[in-house]
Amino acid sequence: MENKETTIRILPDGNEIKGNSNMTLFESLMHQGVFLRSDCGGKGRCGKCKVLVQNGAGNFDEVKACVHKVEEDVSIQIPAASLLSSHVMDKAPLSFPESFLKRMAAKKRQTPRYGGAVDLGTTTIAVYLCDWANGEVLGSIALKNPQSMYGADVISRINAIVKNPENLLYLQKLVVNSIEWGLGKLMHASQAGAISKMVVVGNPAMIHIFTGVNPESIGRAPYEPVFYEAREWDSAALGFTSKPFVVHTLPIVSGFIGGDTLAAALAAVFDRQPDGALLIDLGTNGELLFKNNGSFYAASCATGPAFEGAELDCGMQATPGAINGVKINGDQKVASLSVIGANGGNGVQPAGICGPGVINALAELYRKGVVKSGGGFKAGEREFVLFGGDPNNGNHSVYISQKDIRSIQLGKGALATGIEFLLMEAGLVQPEKILIAGAFGNHLNKEDIICLGMIPDLKSEKIEMAGNSAGAGAVMALCDDLYLQKAIEMAKKIQTIDLAGNVEFQKKFVYNLSFPEGAC
Structure with missing residues (x-):
């Protein structure tokens, strides 16, 4: 035509x-x-x-x-x-290890030098403006990743590039422009000068797209990246329009384990964690890192975009109007709702439900007997209404559907099975300690995720919410080359476990779709 x-x-x-x-x-x-x-x-x-x-x-x-x-x-x-909301989003707090803080304290009072640390997530882009000479974070901002227009997961975006190679440049431009806009806002607020370097961490597909390298090989067996090594890039060549600076990306371990996992390991001082420690970075993808007998084992499981609120009937990201907490009473009715941005009586009405909200709501429905162990509604309904809404006033109902529950089951089944097979490879049955990283993971309730069988049932004190460890690790690598070198050395020691190629994985995965009885 x-x-x-x-x-x-x-x-x-x-x-x-x-x-x-x-x-x-x-x-x-x-x-x-x-x-x-x-x-x-x-x-x-x-x-x-x-x-x-x-x-x-x-x-x-x-x-x-x-x-x-x-x-x-x-x-x-x-x-x-x-409309794709332009809301600036909340991001999990940064938590730095004592060893990093001590190194930075020794560098204080140097002439400020500015840089950017970026956690380039599939769903959210977190940008940190730093004075890297003195090890200080001057400001931070988190934005929706505009690439979500091409799909909520990396495979959809890879497929968009396969369908039309010109989309690679456009997808790259979307994230570069977002990062540059975020940095500009932070620099204006703090009156900082031009940045001289940047560290960007993300999963392998996101880093390929950011650097303009076609990620097609990651999307098909044997799922191999085009490059593995830590690299330096010229900012202008990537599409940044400000004064040129150098951009660092961390090593890539495998097709699905990248610099964001390594950055999280830096912030968690994972090489000094006790044997049996398990690091889980939860989001659209679930990256797992396990330590035993001085060896490191890593795996990635497709937890799916439902954990971030995408592809749910009423799903949305964690922006104003999103339900992020639910209480169900003994009569199996909604007792109360927690809504982002509704504090202070400012009239914000529920517009949807975000990832942490749907996990909390589903755990509550399971505890109160509304949902069965197999995931179906006990009374045969197809949905459970959380907020009735009034279309005449522009408010629509917010509900959890049977399809939503199945989506959460797929994600939780993949995560639980991935953990099980990673432990099996290391010769253990249970982890000794669990660290949960990521913005999504940081807003979860420990009891909820144990109730649904997402993680092993450990005592509460053995489960730590680690905040945005990937962002913290990116800041560490920006401020001190020692941590960039640590990431390079750790990448060489990690043994990756191929879950997709394991014939037993599917059998165990199907078993793990159900919610465990007696865990709540």
Whole structure:
């Protein structure tokens, strides 16, 4: 079909943008800076990109923007719920080991030199402005990763690049622009000068895309990265527009174990942890690192985007309006809800549910007998309403569906089985200690994740919430080359466990889909 330029008029303001007939409405809007939600990566499944398109009779039809082609000039309305929110997000706090703090204390009172440390997550980008000469964090900001328009997980983004190689440059540009914008805000607030270096950590696929290297080989067996070594990059070559600086990326261990895992290990001083220590970095992917007899074992399990709130019927990220806590009473009714941004009586109403919220809600439903061990609702319902809403006032119901529970079961089954097989490889049955890292993990309740069987049932004092360890490790590597070298040396010692190629994994995975009886 001939490529035809079209005009898209956005009501009620009447702003006009240009599109073309070979693009979907989603793509046309995106290329003009109007970003819509798309948890499914433009496959027409999640329905979160719905837009109202005016028809010939002057009425409006609801369409999925990711599959709707604009072949003629058109007027549209975009519901607020369909827009990709620009909210700055909360990020787990940084916690530095005493050894790092002592090294930095010895460097104090040097002339300030500025740099950026970045935890480039699949869902969230955390940016830290530092005075690396004195080991100080001057400010931080966390943003939604705009690449989520191409899908909530890295495989969707890799597939987008396979489908159209030009998407690699666009995906790279999205994260580079976000990082640069975040740094600019922090530099203005702290009146810092130009940065001279940056450390970026992330999973292998995210680092490949950030550096403009095609990640296609990570998306298919045998899932090998294009490069493994720690590298230095020129900022201008990556697309940064500010005064040039050097960008460091940490080593890559395997197709799914990258610099973010190594950075988390730095912050947890994992080489000095006791034998039997297990580090879990929870998010869209679950990275596991285990220590025994001085050896390190690592594995990655596809916990899935449901843990971050994506691909749930009412899922959203942890921004204002997200339910992040639920109490169910003895009558199996909602007793109370905790909603992000609702403190102080400012009128924020529930708009959806985030990852920690759905884990807490599901654990509560299981404790109170609403949900069975197998994951089904006891009374045969298809959903449990948390908030009734009022469409006339612009509030929609927020609920947990049977499909949502199945999504959480898939993630928790993968995590529990990954832990089991990692321990088996090391010759143990139970870990001695568990450290849970990541923004998602940091907001979980220990009792909830034990109740659902996500982690082994250890005493509470043996489970530590480690905060954003990957971000802390990135700051450490930025401020002191010693930690960059430690990451390089640790990468050489890690033995990776291939869960995807283990024929017994699937059998145990199916068993681990159920919630354990008696754990709550």
